[in-house]
Amino acid sequence: MAGHSKFKNIMHRKGAQDKKRSAMFSKLSREITVAAKMGLPDPDMNARLRAAVLAAKAQSMPKDNIQRSIDKASAGDAENYEEIRYEGFGPGGVSLIVEALSDNRNRTATNVRTAFSKNGGNLGASGSVSHGFERVGLIEYPARAGDADKILEAAIEAGADDVESDEDGHRIWTGIDSLHEVAKALETALGEPEAVKLAWRPQTPVEVGEEQAGQLVKLIDTLEEDDDVQTVWGNYEISDEVMERLG
Numbered sequence: 001m002a003g004h005s006k007f008k009n010i011m012h013r014k015g016a017q018d019k020k021r022s023a024m025f026s027k028l029s030r031e032i033t034v035a036a037k038m039g040l041p042d043p044d045m046n047a048r049l050r051a052a053v054l055a056a057k058a059q060s061m062p063k064d065n066i067q068r069s070i071d072k073a074s075a076g077d078a079e080n081y082e083e084i085r086y087e088g089f090g091p092g093g094v095s096l097i098v099e100a101l102s103d104n105r106n107r108t109a110t111n112v113r114t115a116f117s118k119n120g121g122n123l124g125a126s127g128s129v130s131h132g133f134e135r136v137g138l139i140e141y142p143a144r145a146g147d148a149d150k151i152l153e154a155a156i157e158a159g160a161d162d163v164e165s166d167e168d169g170h171r172i173w174t175g176i177d178s179l180h181e182v183a184k185a186l187e188t189a190l191g192e193p194e195a196v197k198l199a200w201r202p203q204t205p206v207e208v209g210e211e212q213a214g215q216l217v218k219l220i221d222t223l224e225e226d227d228d229v230q231t232v233w234g235n236y237e238i239s240d241e242v243m244e245r246l247g
Contacts (some may be wrong), residue, residue: 002113005028007141008096013158013227014158023131023225024059025056025059025061025065026227027227027229027230028052028055028056028059028061028069028217029056029061029065029068029069030069030081030101030230031052031055031101031230032049032052032053032056032066032069032070032073033069033070033073033081034048034073034081034083034101035048035052036049036069036072036073036074037073040072041070041071041074042078042168045183047179047180049070050180050196051180051183051196051197052151053066054192054193054194054195054196055194055195055196055197057192058192058194058195066111067168070105077105079103080103081101081102081103082102082103082105083100083101083102084099084100084101084102084105084109084227085097085098085099085101085126086098086109086112086123086177087123087124087125087126087127087128087130088112088116088121088122088123088124088128088129089100089121089122089124089128089129090116090119090120090121090212090215090216090219090220090234091119091120091121091212091213091215091216091219092206092212092216092236093206093209094206094207094208094216094235094236095129095132095133095202095234095235096121096129096219096220096232096233096234097125097129097130097133097200097232097233097234098112098177098223098229098231098232098233099229099230099231099232099233100112100226100228100229100230101193101228101230102228104228108205108226108228108229111226111228112223112226113224115219115226116124116219116222118222119215119216119218119219119222120212120216120219121186121219130200130234131206132202133200133201133202133203133233133235134200134201134202135176135179135180135199135200135201135226136161136173136175136176136198136199136200136201137173137174137175137176137178137179137183137196137197137198137199138171138172138173138174138177138179138195138196138197138199138201139160139171139172139174139182139183139186139193139195139196140169140170140171140172140193140194140195140196140199141169141170141172141186141190141193142169142170142194143167143168143169143170143192145170145190146168146170147165148163148165148170150217151163151165151170151172151190152165152188152238154186154190155172155186156191157181157183157185157189158172158182158186159178159185160172160173160182160186161172161173161174161175161184161227172186172234173199173201176198179196179198183196185200199233200233202233202235203216203235204235205235205236205237206235206236206237207239208236208237208238208242209235210242210246211247213238213243213246214246216238217238217246220232220234
């Protein structure tokens with residue numbers, strides 16, 4: 001389990017309970033609404049909204065829910081959400097970046113700080129860990145989209161910078177400015193991706209042993225269960241063997 005696995009793999013590990021699914025839909029709806037409010041309410045004319053809609057479709061979010069979230073922004077009925085980034089350290093000296101959309105900065109800050117302090121971490125100042133990450137574009141495809149050679153060939157043709165493939169799927173990395181251009185080219189070659197988004201890619205991964213991995217996973221779980229937290233990025237690497245022992 002590497003630091004880019006995020007919510008999806010944690011969902012798989014725990015099992016997709018109804019409560020988890022509901023929470024995920026809520027986060028996806030919030031991102032769609034914010035994206036639609038910041039630009040045009042048309043996914044073809046709004047790159048961030050298109051990415052949010054693709055993410056929602058990948059998680060089988062009903063079309064009516066997606067449209068309702070867009071309409072909410074268009075009608076001016078949406079809450080005013082603020083984009084906030086927190087940076088901190090987890091067990092084993094792991095660096096974490098927490099991205100949130102919040103309508104109450106004080107509540108979110110308290111919840112994030114509490115999650116860190118109760119699970120062997122420390123919340124740091126802005127910029128305390130982000131210097132160890134690269135801001136890039138990320139396009140994700142499931143393993144069934146093709147073998148590593150097919151994905152690599154398509155990615156090179158589309159102008160991507162790097163590709164990682166394993167049994168969990170394919171991650172295609174791009175520059176920020178070329179993300180949506182590459183995504184469109186890949187969609188023609190491979191079909192709709194699971195996700196298209198801006199990401200924090202760690203420059204130096206940190207291997208986490210079993211003793212600290214349990215506490216780290218608990219910290220990430222706690223953060224991602226918070227309604228305001230959208231994504232948690234980290235520079236951790238946890239081996240499959242350790243993950244299996246953790247259950």
